[in-house]
Amino acid sequence: MLGSLLLLAGVLLIIQAGALLSIDRPVLAPSKAVDDTQPIRPVAPVTDAQRPEPARKVAQDLIAPPRLDPAEIERAEPRPPLSELGLAVPPKTPMARDWREVLLFRPIATSSAMFESMGRKVVISGVQGVDVDSSCSFQDVTWPCGQRARAAFNSWLRGRALKCFVPPDVERFAIAATCSLGKQDVGAWLVSNGWATALPSGIYGKAEATARDAEMGIFGPAQ
Structure with missing residues (x-):
């Protein structure tokens, strides 16, 4: 009887030990079959130049970008404008930009076509x-037409x-300008009344021809 009990205890110990060994042993997955016919491709090593440099933390709240090699930076040509509408126009000259129409009060004629104000x-x-000192001649009669022209302009x-x-802000030099008195063009009044002549490149040629035909101003008798 005692021998049977000892035999049963030994069998139980053998079963328990086998269970413990099965728990600790890892389960291996079946390995894939290796195809020996395919060539093995070598992997190129990564050089230091190809390995990107990580960003650097230079302060508590500041992260600096990685350093770049200036030799690797390529400058590209700027693209042409999409259309001529996008092209920048040259700036206007200061004189053309600043000229404006102003009122000049209490003008005083200094000659037949010049005044100060x-x-x-x-x-x-x-x-x-x-000119103020000029003289004109009509039918062999000479008269001071320069002074008379200035007086007519002032009047x-x-x-x-x-x-x-x-x-x-042009006060030191005389300037040529177009002027009007109300709706009357000053140049047209002077030439049409014979107190000035039209420049070849001006617009008052017909007005001078009318004054000559009518013998007005410097084209006529003493006044």
């Missing part, structure tokens, strides 16, 4: 004035403001 000296554009102005297209 508010520190400016303005020559009427497109006409040739008569017509009567100190009224002229509207002229002039640049700003």
Whole structure:
């Protein structure tokens, strides 16, 4: 009886030991079959130049980008504009940009086509004035047409403001400008009344021809 019990205890110990060995042993998956017919491709080693440099943390809240090699930077040519509408236009010259139409008060004629006002000296554009010392001759009679032309200009102005297209801050030099008194063009009035002549490149040629035919101003008798 005692022998049977000892035999049964030995069998139980053998079974328990086998169970423990089965738990600790890993389960291996079946390996794939290797195809010996396919060539093995060598893997190129990664050089230091190809290995990207990571970003660097240079401060607590500041991360600097990785350093770049200037030799690897390629400068590309700028692309052409999409259309001519996108092209930048050259800036206007200061004189063309700043010229504006202003009122010049209390003008005083210094000759038949020049006046002074508010520190400016303005020559009427497109006409040739008569010098104050000039003399004219009509039917063998000489008379001081320069002084008479200046007086006629002053009489017509009567100190009224002229509207002229002039640049700003030009006080030391005389400038040529187009002016008007109300709706009357000053150059047209001077030439059509014979107190100035039209420049060859001006617009008052017909007005001068009319004044000559009518013997007005410097083209007529003493006044």
